[in-house]
Amino acid sequence: MTKTLVIASHPNYQHSLSQRFFAESAKIPGVTLHFLDQLDQFILEDELALLADCDRLILQFPLYWYSVPAKMKAWIDTIWTEAKPLLTGKEIGFAISTGVAAKEFQLGGNEQISFNEILRPQLRMAQKYHMTVLPLIVLDQFMYKTETQKRRFVVDYQQLLTMPYPFSFDQKQQWFADRLNSLIEVKPQLAPLLTQLEENRELIQDLDEALHSLEESL
């Protein structure tokens, strides 16, 4: 199982609903949540030990002036240079939140700048250590989300935390099947859902094969 380390920072975490939402969603097997703002200062050895023990690193933070919050920058400035041998070739993902609607982060939007431009320095940090960069996750305007949207985001976030890379359609099907299997151990009445999922998967595989034969015969 992938061992994932979430490095999280939020200057106002006690009063942040989105922070609590992220923290609750990360309570799954294989995931360690390390919250920076509870620490007065970083002990290099402790931080490096956490990094040594993970396969996947997730940086989770709210955007503060188009960048990481100061506490996360302090963590980066303290450990990133020393972390090189521990991080080289591993996976990295970014889970960011913002109070502004995501659609404003583009040409003609109120913020003009894109998430890609904002995260360019962090991307470069990752590339320098030949890390595999996972798909970006953005939680925007948490307070306006419906329950359905929130549940969907939990799935996206938990996939970022635990799903094997690359995030293909097959991989997502397998991820759901695995999760459903664990749930069925607790709630056997969910078993028909798994049958349904498996049937759907077979149907899609059949369709996929049919499509391929069709292409070959053309």
Place this chain on the structure above:
Amino acid sequence: MTKTLVIASHPNYQHSLSQRFFAESAKIPGVTLHFLDQLDQFILEDELALLADCDRLILQFPLYWYSVPAKMKAWIDTIWTEAKPLLTGKEIGFAISTGVAAKEFQLGGNEQISFNEILRPQLRMAQKYHMTVLPLIVLDQFMYKTETQKRRFVVDYQQLLTMPYPFSFDQKQQWFADRLNSLIEVKPQLAPLLTQLEENRELIQDLDEALHSLEESL
């Protein structure tokens, strides 16, 4: 005279030659140097008072992992939102230093990323307040600079601090003449230099006018 506020941060300022070089170069009339790393925490009112009193804001820092050092990010996170009415429409400049050769910050260089990409978040912060962005100054590999290169950089930096915008050729001539005039008060033997500078300026103006008449007659 332009009132310039330099906000400087360097995690290792006591041992940084480039930091001392920046600090010494900023000891000129009209310039206030505010060094962040000597402060344990920021008192919002004090920081805002400094900003209220300046026409031009210079952020001076070494690049740390393709961004501002953590202490400067802490300053930004603390004051930038509140500073809006005090900064709107003012001038801003960036004076950065790096231990890596400037030529590495481009496609095919070791760093791949450009200074423009690195400073994109800070540029956006400035644009949000309709600030005029002055030409970027980069001090790279200070320890390898010759005395001539250092003296040239002092001029570039002092112009960033005090020269009226836009930084045209005329403006630069005037800036040198003004500086020379102040020096002559202390060292009268420099007077011939000013005469020389004025003669050069007149010669260039004559050439410029001749070029214009020539263009019109074509």
